[in-house]
Amino acid sequence: MNTVLIKNAKIVNEGKIVEGDVLIENEFIIEIAQNIHPKQPNCQIIDAEGNYLIPGAIDDQVHFREPGLTHKGSIATESRAAVAGGITSFIEQPNTVPNAVTQELLEEKYQIAAKTSYANYSFMMGGTNDNLEEVLKTNPRNVAGIKLFLGSSTGNMLVDNPETLEKIFSSTKMLIAVHCEDEATIRTNLEKFKTQFGEDIPVACHPAIRSEEACYLSSSKAIALAKKTGARLHVFHLSTTKEMELFTNTIPLEEKQITAEVCIHHLWFSDEDYNTKGNFIKWNPAVKTANDRSALWEALLDDRIDVIATDHAPHTLEEKQQSYLKAPSGGPLVQHAVVAMFEANHQGKISIEKIVEKMCHNPAKIFKIEKRGFIKEGFYADLAIVNNASPWKVTKDNLLYKCGWSPFEDYTFKSKVTHTFVNGELVYQNSEVKETPVGKRLLFNR
Known part of the structure; x- marks a missing residue:
């Protein structure tokens, strides 16, 4: 079982920002609470350090x-x-x-x-x-x-x-x-x-x-x-x-x-x-x-x-x-x-x-996308942590587009995406993408 616990996050969801933790098991969010203690011995703990956790x-x-x-x-x-x-x-x-x-x-x-x-x-x-x-x-x-x-x-x-x-x-x-x-x-x-x-x-x-x-x-x-x-x-x-x-x-x-x-x-x-x-x-x-x-x-x-x-x-x-x-x-x-x-x-x-x-x-x-777009128990763990006070400059060296250019080149952003989860998998951390494509076909409630 893949278990991840995100601690100390400012969770942004449905018009509110609440400080707390989010527990992920395999692909899904299974618990959102103030102070979660992992039950699995091999649980990966990620400290959000007070940064924003967004869907x-x-x-x-x-x-x-x-x-x-x-x-x-x-x-x-x-x-x-x-x-x-x-x-x-x-x-x-x-x-x-x-x-x-x-x-x-x-x-x-x-x-x-x-x-x-x-x-x-x-x-x-x-x-x-x-x-x-x-x-x-x-x-x-x-x-x-x-x-x-x-x-x-x-x-x-x-x-x-x-x-x-x-x-x-x-x-x-x-x-x-x-x-x-x-x-x-x-x-x-x-x-x-x-x-x-x-x-x-x-x-x-x-x-x-x-x-x-x-x-x-x-x-x-x-x-x-x-x-x-x-x-x-x-x-x-x-x-x-x-x-x-x-x-x-x-x-x-x-x-x-x-x-x-x-x-x-x-x-x-x-x-x-x-x-x-x-x-x-x-x-x-x-x-x-x-x-x-x-x-x-x-x-x-x-x-x-x-x-x-x-x-x-x-x-x-x-x-x-x-x-x-x-x-x-x-x-x-x-x-x-x-x-x-x-x-x-x-x-x-x-x-x-x-x-x-x-x-x-x-x-x-x-x-009408099924179980995505929100931080809710039972939804897919598609999440991003954003540090709102981590300036970085857009340069050719940090672009991931195949075309190799950006209209934002040389601009310094004040915020930075530090972690991204797709279907419960940590796919991006420390400016590195994990080389495992884990995307799934979206389904629609209609």
Whole structure:
């Protein structure tokens, strides 16, 4: 029997911080109390030393690039980076190569993860203009949801047929997650900037090309369609002030049919950072103005936005160093997401309890993930210890992303993830990842 006792922790769970101990047996938390004495002689004792013990974060949107794009990252490399950052479960997107748009291709990803993932995993089924039959075969018990791209981020996966969209929305009871940007608006904007700059468009024009209007047009249509059909809709990576009017905080999360996510980069960067970061903060949707960033923070704190995620999407340095039009959008974030939010706590923007709500509890609630996302007896022991006063500088030497770069390079964070547990196994300690992939397939209560 694998028995671990975590002593002297500030346990963060369901809006409270309580000092105490947590006892783990095999995969599960079996006791939470003030002062636990181990009964097993071979119990491993870890002194949390008064640091925060949080549920492992659940990242509901990542791109781990396998199969087909493993020069950028793989399930193994990026899940290693995730557990080093306190993320113990992830939901990965279907725009790998080939796209996960059949049940067979989807299952192949699960088989890869079963052998190589350091964190718990689920994979979204991808919708296209012509695969409704395959989408409807998706098993709600062991697949997180259906992903639709309503913008051109992913080429062949663009869903732009209104009849197809309505059929998908009205035919499935599963959660539908959407990337919302209006393709026609983006193309029109791009042509304007090409007329002005030719092929040498400055990256600072990115938020004007992938504009607030492009985002709002698409997200408002998706939400109107969800209301019309009764679909369960989750809107990924919101980035604009205007979109915040589309979401509500007047009903409990468990009753919401339409939920919202914001990503680390839209909370951290603004268009002022393009001058120094260039393509390294080129994402879709684009990082926009400081006013947009403030509106996202306000909506996050008043519960119009329900989840904080990463949209982790690594590309190689060579790819990112190309000209604006050639450089792909996306960047690596899973290793630094939790500490970035703890940094925001240091800045007085958000409480530790709210961080845990948005990164741990709410993803578990929204996707109905079984026995994860909380520090509760009987739940899986997916946990992270965070020292909130342990400064460290992000350098190339301590990056675990296969792509070898980070938009946070040279930044000194005040907080550090010191330990991570996945399914009761201590997988990360003393800046080292234990080389044993112990991730399990996530299951869903639906």
